[in-house]
Amino acid sequence: MLIEPNEQGWSMSDQGPWQLIFNDECIIKIFEVTSGTSTQEKLFVGTKEECKNKALELNLPLAFFKTIQESAQTDIDPLNEEELS
DSSP states (O other): OEEOOOTTSOEEEOOOSEEEEEOSSOEEEEEEOSSOEEESSEEEEEOHHHHHHHHHHHTOOBHHHHHHHHHHHTTOOTTOHHHHO
């Protein structure tokens, strides 16, 4: 179930048992709920299977891999902190 944002633009939920946080560009996080979540991104809650299916339906890259791809395009090694300073 997609959790709609409140008037201030925050989506909040302690529902689950799993949650998926995403935006228009990537999947930010998929995780088992242990406490409440607040995000200004899009929030989907459901079973593990429902969250996995929603992620597949969205067909978006994981945020971690998107960062690596962007770094590769700019010749920055995401694991080399010296290049980022």
